[in-house]
Amino acid sequence: MSDMLCSLIDLPDISGLLENLRAEKIMIRRPNPWEASSVRRFVTEHFTENWADEVQVSFSHQPVSSFIATCEKEILGFAAYECTRRNYFGPTGVDEAWRGRGIGKALFIAALMGLQDMGYAYAVIGDAGPVDFYAGTVGAVPIPLRDGRGIYSLREDPRFLNSGGANT
Template sequence: MIDMLVRLYDLPPSAGLYEKVESQGITLRRARAFELHTVREFVGEHFSPKWVSEVEVAMSRQPITCYLATRDKQVLGFVCYDTTSRGFFGPTGVADAARGTGVGKALLFKALEGIRELGHAYAIIGGVGPREFYEKACGAIEIPGSDPGTYTDLLP
């Protein structure tokens, strides 16, 4: 899977996106250290053990590099950055029940803005799955020769 590059200095405005999500009763916010067990459980139940490991890294950073989408004290989605490598976006995931609400795109922008706040001009989306989504959402472009990128010799 390819890696993609995002120009952080050229991101489209995100306020309308956040308002749309929040109008559905969904809160977007940075995770808190004492919520690690809850976030780990959500990611383990809905996604991958490897992603649980990345969540643990994100939750150990200062500031924490994990954002959540929640409603009624339930996690609907998450995003991490600066876990596999510095300046890297991901992993990210949204529960099936929350897909189509705009949560995935809103979390993408929370993370990209977080990477920008750390002083980066560019972010890397590693091992991209939904390429078209990232092209449309944030203008991401393929990094030539990036497959397999940093994701080689993966342990089970």
């Protein structure tokens, strides 16, 4: 999987989408610090422990650098940023039962607005799985990488990368 780059200069307007979601009682908001365990549980149950570890970093920022989608008290999805590396978007995920309603897009754009607020003009989508989702929503493009390797295969500080395969 490749990393992708997207511009933060002209993000899509999601006010109509947020309104439609609100009409279905679906809220997009930052989680509160006291919801960290619930978010962690959601990510572990629906996705992976590694993703939960990454999202946990969002709770060390103020404001918390993630968004969740909720319906009543249920968490439906999440999107994190500025967690795995600076200026990185991800991870993100929506409960399978709630996909296809615009929740993933709303979470994604809300998180990109968070990066925009930090002063970034571009964002990196780390190890982008659904490439067409990112290309379709914001026109993200794959970043050409040497050997196709992003940060996820690194086993040491990239500054000390050598050609001996120490990072594979």
